[in-house]
Amino acid sequence: MGYLNKLFGISEVHSQHGQMVDHMLEIVHWFMLLLFVGWSIFLVITLWKGYHKRNPKANYHGVQSHASSHLEIGVIITEVILLLGFAFPLWANRVDQFPNPDVRVNAWAEQFAWNFQYPGADGKFGATDRFLISSQNPIGIDPEDPNGLDDVITGNLVLPNRKQIEINVTSKDVIHNLALPTMRIAQDADPGKFSRMWFVPTKAGKSDIICGQLCGPVHGQMRSELEVVTDEKKFQTWLSEQQTFKDSPVGAKAAEKLKAAQAAAAPAAPAAVPPAAATPALEVK
Numbered sequence: 001m002g003y004l005n006k007l008f009g010i011s012e013v014h015s016q017h018g019q020m021v022d023h024m025l026e027i028v029h030w031f032m033l034l035l036f037v038g039w040s041i042f043l044v045i046t047l048w049k050g051y052h053k054r055n056p057k058a059n060y061h062g063v064q065s066h067a068s069s070h071l072e073i074g075v076i077i078t079e080v081i082l083l084l085g086f087a088f089p090l091w092a093n094r095v096d097q098f099p100n101p102d103v104r105v106n107a108w109a110e111q112f113a114w115n116f117q118y119p120g121a122d123g124k125f126g127a128t129d130r131f132l133i134s135s136q137n138p139i140g141i142d143p144e145d146p147n148g149l150d151d152v153i154t155g156n157l158v159l160p161n162r163k164q165i166e167i168n169v170t171s172k173d174v175i176h177n178l179a180l181p182t183m184r185i186a187q188d189a190d191p192g193k194f195s196r197m198w199f200v201p202t203k204a205g206k207s208d209i210i211c212g213q214l215c216g217p218v219h220g221q222m223r224s225e226l227e228v229v230t231d232e233k234k235f236q237t238w239l240s241e242q243q244t245f246k247d248s249p250v251g252a253k254a255a256e257k258l259k260a261a262q263a264a265a266a267p268a269a270p271a272a273v274p275p276a277a278a279t280p281a282l283e284v285k
């Protein structure tokens with residue numbers, strides 16, 4: 001098994017479910033090959049039998065046997081088995097239940113680049129607003145939301161090996177598609193909504209991220225890199241080394257404002273105010 005996949009030069013599988021996709025691909029390709037050979041033979045027979053010199057007079061009755069109808073029914077049954085027996089259960093397995101993720105990332109597509117948003121140490125993504133998008137704030141993180149201050153935005157995707165990964169994919173402009181060939185998974189990036197995808201990487205290493213939907217003139221260069229690191233510890237170390245939103249000019253201003261607001265709120269309520277309680281004070285100019 002896997003002979004045709006290898007022949008077509010498919011990349012190595014680096015995800016838990018990837019083998020199932022390859023298995024399906026292999027079966028479908030063998031089936032297509034069988035159909036191709038069958039139809040080719042049929043075409044040659046038709047040309048041979050219908051050659052005009054061998055049939056000087058037209059046949060006004062056509063084919064009398066039902067062999068071709070039986071063949072067609074056989075093909076339909078096989079295709080239904082492939083669809084209902086393999087494709088649907090595989091798909092249901094992917095989308096019926098989303099497992100609890102160990103790592104969540106938001107993927108933001110734009111013409112022609114990827115931005116990956118990690119929630120930072122608090123595990124919460126900052127709120128975003130498309131009207132706040134600028135060159136300094138590529139995904140429009142809301143500076144008023146304290147959850148966004150420790151968010152990490154990167155151009156490459158880094159994930160820990162053998163962990164449950166969930167990526168929420170969206171777009172800032174046209175429809176793109178986050179395609180991770182080695183993970184055997186892809187998800188459309190639609191503007192205005194998040195689409196979920198999940199997988200478990202099984203091999204550490206680097207591989208390509210590509211855009212799977214023709215999205216404009218530079219679509220072919222809309223590439224990025226996926227790096228799967230060997231374990232959670234390495235991943236956390238990498239994450240802690242990245243710049244956060246509050247390291248950017250927009251975020252720094254917001255962090256300062258929040259600090260000032262917290263300081264202002266502290267003397268008014270000396271009995272240990274939780275940081276969240278200071279949030280409304282952000283309104284005070």
Ligand SMILES: [Cu+2]
Pocket residue numbers: 109110112175176177211212213214215216219222
């Ligand atoms: Cu694209």
